[in-house]
Amino acid sequence: MSDKSPLKLLCVTAHPDDECFGFGGALMLAAERGIETSVLCFTDGQAATNRGAAATHAELGQMRRAEFAASCRILDVTHHEVLDYQDAQLEFANFSQAAALLVERIRRIRPDVVLTFGSDGGQNTHADHTMVSAFTTAAVHWAAQAKRFPALGPIHTVQRLFYTTTDFFFPGRPSPLPAPWTVTLDVARVQHRKFEAFRAHTSQLPLMERFQSFFEQRASREHYTLAATPHPQAAAHATDLFAGL
């Protein structure tokens, strides 16, 4: 399947810094193998609690765009893009327009594997994460269907859609209802660079300081759920997102 062109991975997130702990290990391991990686982030994070030295929402947004770019460089991401959606408002966005935007990107980038949040909204159950999961899920299916958005380029079938999921909860925070995982990735070899990437998000360092020791105990593994594939199959456990591709 992959002898024609190098494999590609697309990761769809909601906020600058989502790419670090949720998906950072998977992104770095893929890059190490020569897989082309893209991260598409829906918002520039203007609604964050931690605001660094930013005086306005727009200033924080600009700061976080630069931090996101720095983090993506540390994670060896090939292409990165921040869209112009409003932070903390994705549940009110036009669903069809957001999905169409992703259909266009999927048909242009032509990824083999797509990563995003699960419908639980991730560790902090953020509604933006749940919406990104819904937009991305619809787009992966619709990108493969000729009758959907025929003007947005030739159809493309993604080989695997994965949701990030978890085997732990944050102490003292509301817990999500996570999907069972089908993939456990051992990312111990690159875990120190997850922290390095997070530290590039200078405006969010207070968050890091609060949770660093908790993260340090858990940063060596990432869990994902296989959510879509063109090949009917029983769920099986794997240790690689690309096995057999």
Ligand SMILES: [Zn+2]
């Ligand atoms: Zn987020």
